[in-house]
Amino acid sequence: MKNNFDLTGKTVLVTGSTDGLGKLTAEHLARRGAEVLLHGRNMEKGASLLSALKKTTGNDRVFYYNADFSSLKEVDAMAGRIVQAHDRLDLLINNAGIGGGPRGTNERQLGSEGYELRFTVNYLSHFLLTLRLLPCIISSAPSRIINVSSVGQQKIDFDDVMLEKGYDSFRAYRQSKLAQIMFTIDLAEELADTGVVVNALHPASLMNTNMVHEFFATTMSSVDEGAAALEYVATSEDTGKVTGLYFDGKRPEKAIEQAYELDARLKLRELSARLTGIDFSAIAS
Numbered sequence: 001m002k003n004n005f006d007l008t009g010k011t012v013l014v015t016g017s018t019d020g021l022g023k024l025t026a027e028h029l030a031r032r033g034a035e036v037l038l039h040g041r042n043m044e045k046g047a048s049l050l051s052a053l054k055k056t057t058g059n060d061r062v063f064y065y066n067a068d069f070s071s072l073k074e075v076d077a078m079a080g081r082i083v084q085a086h087d088r089l090d091l092l093i094n095n096a097g098i099g100g101g102p103r104g105t106n107e108r109q110l111g112s113e114g115y116e117l118r119f120t121v122n123y124l125s126h127f128l129l130t131l132r133l134l135p136c137i138i139s140s141a142p143s144r145i146i147n148v149s150s151v152g153q154q155k156i157d158f159d160d161v162m163l164e165k166g167y168d169s170f171r172a173y174r175q176s177k178l179a180q181i182m183f184t185i186d187l188a189e190e191l192a193d194t195g196v197v198v199n200a201l202h203p204a205s206l207m208n209t210n211m212v213h214e215f216f217a218t219t220m221s222s223v224d225e226g227a228a229a230l231e232y233v234a235t236s237e238d239t240g241k242v243t244g245l246y247f248d249g250k251r252p253e254k255a256i257e258q259a260y261e262l263d264a265r266l267k268l269r270e271l272s273a274r275l276t277g278i279d280f281s282a283i284a285s
């Protein structure tokens with residue numbers, strides 16, 4: 001792998017870095033000398049990870065931010081704390097997420113603002129976070145935004161985005177993952193002349209992580225495989241030249257059809273602006 005995005009003096013934020021893919025990726029980036037902003041929803045888990053990571057990597061420029069992404073209010077407050085404390089952000093990895101939930105349960109859940117939980121945690125919170133951090137990311141260009149999506153994608157029904165009818169938790173997961181890809185394509189277009197690239201990826205299938213153990217009876221790949229793909233898309237020289245793409249591992253791939261429908265992306269963009277109170281065309285221009 002070419003690691004030519006020199007991380008010395010760069011600041012990176014990895015959401016959901018208290019476990020699984022985010023944790024391993026944050027550790028790799030800290031070893032490569034970046035200033036690393038960790039994020040999680042559990043203060044104790046975050047604090048113990050922070051001290052362990054400083055010790056094992058020898059990197060003192062590691063910080064921890066706490067916010068439960070089921071609350072847009074907490075996401076907004078965390079973004080505020082980050083822009084106050086750091087004057088640059090070279091790489092944002094939107095990774096935090098929940099899967100289908102415990103096997104055998106299929107209860108529709110909501111985030112603090114009353115929106116469907118998986119749509120909130122996996123997509124809407126990252127939409128808000130990214131836009132709140134965007135001025136800082138743009139002023140740090142060349143910079144990158146990576147949305148950790150999935151090969152598991154499902155068309156969004158704009159008449160029932162919050163899945164009030166016939167709820168299915170894995171469908172909720174898949175639609176939130178497609179929403180991340182639609183956001184990737186849309187934001188990449190908006191940021192075309194800014195030196196900021198935006199890409200999405202499926203890291204690896206059924207990695208050995210909590211969300212997989214919870215929902216599936218089996219695993220298929222290691223966290224190392226997913227972290228290698230994520231690190232490649234986030235930091236290699238090649239992928240710094242492309243934007244608006246969806247990668248399956250290290251390969252550019254096609255997402256499902258709806259990702260490329262302008263009308264659908266506009267609907268999602270309008271809905272997201274309405275639900276979060278923030279619109280990216282105003283920030284990017």
Ligand SMILES: NC(=O)c1ccc[n+]([C@@H]2O[C@H](COP(=O)([O-])OP(=O)(O)OC[C@H]3O[C@@H](n4cnc5c(N)ncnc54)[C@H](OP(=O)(O)O)[C@@H]3O)[C@@H](O)[C@H]2O)c1
Nearest residue numbers: 016018019020021041068069096097150206207209210211
């Ligand atoms: N595992 C796979 O095979 C696979 C395949 C395709 C895509 N992905 C994607 O990869 C990403 C990472 O997943 P993973 O497999 O590494 O899962 P994981 O081990 O379960 O880690 C998820 C991370 O997100 C955090 N998180 C969950 N809910 C949150 C909330 N409400 N607020 C803030 N943080 C929250 C978790 O915090 P805690 O430590 O407190 O739990 C943890 O740090 C996800 O976006 C997932 O969709 C995974």
